[in-house]
Amino acid sequence: xxxxxxxxxxxxxxxxxxxxxxxxxxxxxxxxxxxxxxxxxxxxxxxxxxxxxxxxxxxxxxxxxxxxxxxxxxxxxxxxxxxxxxxxxxxxxxxxxxxxxxxxxxxxxxxxxxxxxxxxxxxxxxxxxxxxxxxxxxxxxxxxxxxxxxxxxxxxxxxxxxxxxxxxxxxxxxxxxxxxxxx
Numbered sequence: 001x002x003x004x005x006x007x008x009x010x011x012x013x014x015x016x017x018x019x020x021x022x023x024x025x026x027x028x029x030x031x032x033x034x035x036x037x038x039x040x041x042x043x044x045x046x047x048x049x050x051x052x053x054x055x056x057x058x059x060x061x062x063x064x065x066x067x068x069x070x071x072x073x074x075x076x077x078x079x080x081x082x083x084x085x086x087x088x089x090x091x092x093x094x095x096x097x098x099x100x101x102x103x104x105x106x107x108x109x110x111x112x113x114x115x116x117x118x119x120x121x122x123x124x125x126x127x128x129x130x131x132x133x134x135x136x137x138x139x140x141x142x143x144x145x146x147x148x149x150x151x152x153x154x155x156x157x158x159x160x161x162x163x164x165x166x167x168x169x170x171x172x173x174x175x176x177x178x179x180x181x182x183x
Contacts, residue, residue, distance in 0.1 A: 002112055002113045002114065003075065003076065003078050003079055004030075004069075004072065004079055004084070004113055005078055005080050005112070005115075005172075005176060006083065006084045006086075006112045006113065006116045006155075007019060007081065007083065007116075007118075007160075008083055008087055008116055008117070008119070008146045008150060009118050009119030009120060009160075010120075010121050010139035010140060010141075010142035011134055011139050012121075012125065012127060012136075012139050013120060013121055013122050013139065014119055014122060014125055014165065014168065015082055015083070015119050016032060016082055017165050018119075018165055018168050018169050019031070019080050019082045021166065021169045022172070022173075025169070027078060028079045028080070029082065030080070032083050033061050033064035033065050033068060034061055034083065036064060037060045037061055037064055041060070054097060055097050058088055058091055058095075061088045062102075062103055065085045065088060065106070065110075066085070066110075069084075078176060084110070084116075085106045085107055085110050086107050086146075086153060090142070090145045090146040090148070091142075107153055108153070113179070114154075114156055115179050116156065116157055117157075117175075118143070118146065118157045118160065119160050120159055120162065121136070121139050122162050124162075158175055160172065
């Protein structure tokens with residue numbers, strides 16, 4: 001059984017809030033790499049940023065995704081992933097970037113749970129910050145590209161309702177429990 005449960009969708013849709021809530025309940029999680037890359041690039045005045053060099057940003061995310069995946073390779077229990085390698089593929093589609101064969105190989109070889117939770121755009125909770133500079137329309141476009149990316153690699157998408165963080169977490173835990181009981 002693949003124990004890496006992925007959350008995807010556009011920015012500002014509540015993924016990280018739900019991951020943080022699940023972590024407070026004792027569930028291990030793997031934080032989003034995009035923000036990690038942006039913070040590191042800002043700290044060192046780098047250019048691998050989505051507003052400076054989109055390809056370099058994508059490539060840095062791929063490297064971080066690979067390291068993050070490998071860091072959890074020995075864990076047997078459920079791990080909630082805030083995005084996955086396929087999000088780098090989806091980002092490439094969104095930004096019309098050339099997709100390297102190595103990224104396609106990673107998307108095929110790094111296996112996640114076949115059911116992926118997708119968070120729809122939600123304007124009421126969407127907010128910009130120092131690392132999130134996109135307009136809400138870009139968040140909507142990102143959602144659609146992530147949907148295409150995961151479907152292209154055969155994942156089943158489960159849309160997370162626009163509920164409170166606690167109710168969303170309950171919905172996800174119920175779906176995960178159901179999936180683990182299904183042969």
